[in-house]
Amino acid sequence: MSAVEPGATAPSAPETLSQVDKPRRRLSVVRVLLGVVLVVALSSGGYLGWQWWGSAQAADAYDPWFAGYVDVTATPTYDFEASAERAGSDVVLSFIVADAEEPCTPSWGTYYTLDEAADELDLDRRLARVTQLDGQVVVSFGGLLNTELGTGCTDTTKLTAAYAAVLDRYDVTTIDLDLEGENLTDSAAAKRRATAIAELQADRRGAGDDLAVWLTLPVGTFGLTEDGTDAVTAMLDAKVDLAGVNLMTMDYGSSKDADETMAEASIRAVTAAHGQIGTLYSRAGTELTDATVWSKIGMTPMAGQNDVPDEVFDLDDARAVNAFAKEQKIGRMSLWSLNRDTTCGSNYADLTRVSDSCSGIDQGDETFVGVLGKGFTGRPVTAAASVTTDEAKDIESIIDDPDTSPYSIWAEESSYLEGTKVVWHRNVYQTKWWTRGDLPDNPVLNEWETPWVLIGPVMPGETPIPKPTLPAGTYPTWDGTAIYEKGTLILFDGVPYESKWWNQGESPDAAAADPDGSPWSVLADAEVEKLLEALPQ
Incomplete structure (x- = not known):
C-alpha cells in the first residue's frame, strides 16, 4: 500500500499498499448516518444502486471474512502467528514480488527467496503455527514499490509456474494481486498476468481445488481509476473468475473534500466503485445483481495516520465503515496493517510521520482489528469455493x-x-x-x-405518492373550451398547473407523459405546500 519516503511530498492522488527499503518502511494505508449514505447515493448514477431486490445466490453464499495485512519483511518482526484476537488469526501475507535478478522467481520483497524466508524468517514454521491455531493465510503479490511477478516475468509459462510455486509452498486457496504504480499501468503485464492466473485457476478447479483471486486496487472518492477498471477488464476478458475487487480506502489526496471524514470519503469511494464493477461485469457479458456486486467488494483502510498528512483514519471512522460494510454486505474487510495496529510509544515523537509499527493515534484499549472485524465471521477458505454465475434472469424477472x-x-x-x-x-x-x-x-x-x-x-409497502392538491376555488378548474395565456394557473383534479404558453383544449393530463410537448407544467410540491400554508385555516 502507499508510502511516502522521508522528505518526499505526500501524494495528491489515491495511492496504495507498499513495500520499501527493508530496515525502514514508510507505509500507507458514529458520524456517518443515513444522511451520509443518501448523499453518496445522490452523487452516483447508472448501474450504481441499492436494488431492493437481490440475488438469492448472494444471500445464500454470503459469508464475509476479515484478514489483516502483515508486512512479512518489516522490522520489527510482527508475530502474526500468535494473534490474541479471533479476527486477527486470518492474515494476508505481503508481498511476493519478482526477484531483483531473476524476475520469474518469486521472492518476499526482493529480500528473501521462499527457501531463504523459511530459513531466515522461520516463515514456514510460523505458518504451520497459524494452522495449529485455526488461522488461515492469504498471500498477496505486488505492492507499490517493487515489481510484481506479472510485470517482471515476460514468459507466461514461467509466470504461471512462479504463481503456482507460491500456492503450493504455502497451501493457499486465496490470492491477492495488489496492483499499483507501474504494475497497474503496464498493459502488457496485465494481459500476461490475467492469462497466467486464468490458466492456474482453471487447472486448480479442474483438479477439484479452489482458487479465489482478489484484485487489490487504489481508489479515489470518484471510484476506481481508469487503470483500475482496465485491470478488472483484463482479468474478466481472460475468463478469470474474480472473487472480488479489494479497494484501498486510504490516501485520497485531492479527491477528498476538506470537510469529509475518512469514513465518509471511503463510503463515497466504495459506492462509486460498486457501480463501476457492476458495469465491467455487464460489459464482459455477465449480469450481476447489486447484492452480488457488493459481495465482490473488499475494503482495506489504513490504520491511523495515512501517508497524506491531513488524513487520519481513527476508530470512529472504523466503526462507521464497519457499519456500512455490514449493511451493504461486502464480502471482505482487511486492514493495512496488523503491524501498525497499536498506539505508538512515548519515544515516537512525530506522529504525523507514518510508522511501520504503530498507528500514530491513541487507540486506548481498542484495536482496528477488533472494530473492523466485527461481524465478519466467515473464513477465506470457505469463501474461496464460491463460483460466479450470470444472474440476468434474476434481473429480467423484476x-x-x-x-x-x-x-x-x-x-x-x-x-x-x-x-x-x-x-x-x-x-x-x-x-x-x-x-x-x-x-x-x-x-x-x-x-x-x-x-x-x-x-x-422502492421501500416495502409503498404506494403512489399523491400530488399535493389545493381546495376547489383556489384557481379556476381547467376547461377544455377556455383560452389560456402564458402564466395562467388552473386546477386539474385538484392539482395546480401553470400554462407555459397560449393554449386551448390541451389537457394537463398529458403533462406527465410528455412534459416537453404539453403547455402545462405541474406546480412543484414545495410551491403547493407554501400555498396551502397561506390559506386560511
Missing part, C-alpha cells in the same frame, strides 16, 4: 408495479424534465437534465455519463 411504486414507471417513449423522479427495476431515479430514451440503470463507468441519479430502493 416487474415494476404502479400500485406499489411511489412515482410513475420509466417509459422509453416519455421525455423527462430535470428533477423528475421515476421508478425502474424497483429503484427510484431522478433526472439531472432533460432526457428521453436513456435507461435509468444503463451500465456506465462514470456518473457523468448518465442523466439519471439513483435515489434509493
Whole structure:
C-alpha cells in the first residue's frame, strides 16, 4: 500500500499498499448516518444502486471474512502467528514480488527467496503455527514499490509456474494481486498476468481445488481509476473468475473534500466503485445483481495516520465503515496493517510521520482489528469455493408495479424534465437534465455519463405518492373550451398547473407523459405546500 519516503511530498492522488527499503518502511494505508449514505447515493448514477431486490445466490453464499495485512519483511518482526484476537488469526501475507535478478522467481520483497524466508524468517514454521491455531493465510503479490511477478516475468509459462510455486509452498486457496504504480499501468503485464492466473485457476478447479483471486486496487472518492477498471477488464476478458475487487480506502489526496471524514470519503469511494464493477461485469457479458456486486467488494483502510498528512483514519471512522460494510454486505474487510495496529510509544515523537509499527493515534484499549472485524465471521477458505454465475434472469424477472411504486414507471417513449423522479427495476431515479430514451440503470463507468441519479430502493409497502392538491376555488378548474395565456394557473383534479404558453383544449393530463410537448407544467410540491400554508385555516 502507499508510502511516502522521508522528505518526499505526500501524494495528491489515491495511492496504495507498499513495500520499501527493508530496515525502514514508510507505509500507507458514529458520524456517518443515513444522511451520509443518501448523499453518496445522490452523487452516483447508472448501474450504481441499492436494488431492493437481490440475488438469492448472494444471500445464500454470503459469508464475509476479515484478514489483516502483515508486512512479512518489516522490522520489527510482527508475530502474526500468535494473534490474541479471533479476527486477527486470518492474515494476508505481503508481498511476493519478482526477484531483483531473476524476475520469474518469486521472492518476499526482493529480500528473501521462499527457501531463504523459511530459513531466515522461520516463515514456514510460523505458518504451520497459524494452522495449529485455526488461522488461515492469504498471500498477496505486488505492492507499490517493487515489481510484481506479472510485470517482471515476460514468459507466461514461467509466470504461471512462479504463481503456482507460491500456492503450493504455502497451501493457499486465496490470492491477492495488489496492483499499483507501474504494475497497474503496464498493459502488457496485465494481459500476461490475467492469462497466467486464468490458466492456474482453471487447472486448480479442474483438479477439484479452489482458487479465489482478489484484485487489490487504489481508489479515489470518484471510484476506481481508469487503470483500475482496465485491470478488472483484463482479468474478466481472460475468463478469470474474480472473487472480488479489494479497494484501498486510504490516501485520497485531492479527491477528498476538506470537510469529509475518512469514513465518509471511503463510503463515497466504495459506492462509486460498486457501480463501476457492476458495469465491467455487464460489459464482459455477465449480469450481476447489486447484492452480488457488493459481495465482490473488499475494503482495506489504513490504520491511523495515512501517508497524506491531513488524513487520519481513527476508530470512529472504523466503526462507521464497519457499519456500512455490514449493511451493504461486502464480502471482505482487511486492514493495512496488523503491524501498525497499536498506539505508538512515548519515544515516537512525530506522529504525523507514518510508522511501520504503530498507528500514530491513541487507540486506548481498542484495536482496528477488533472494530473492523466485527461481524465478519466467515473464513477465506470457505469463501474461496464460491463460483460466479450470470444472474440476468434474476434481473429480467423484476416487474415494476404502479400500485406499489411511489412515482410513475420509466417509459422509453416519455421525455423527462430535470428533477423528475421515476421508478425502474424497483429503484427510484431522478433526472439531472432533460432526457428521453436513456435507461435509468444503463451500465456506465462514470456518473457523468448518465442523466439519471439513483435515489434509493422502492421501500416495502409503498404506494403512489399523491400530488399535493389545493381546495376547489383556489384557481379556476381547467376547461377544455377556455383560452389560456402564458402564466395562467388552473386546477386539474385538484392539482395546480401553470400554462407555459397560449393554449386551448390541451389537457394537463398529458403533462406527465410528455412534459416537453404539453403547455402545462405541474406546480412543484414545495410551491403547493407554501400555498396551502397561506390559506386560511
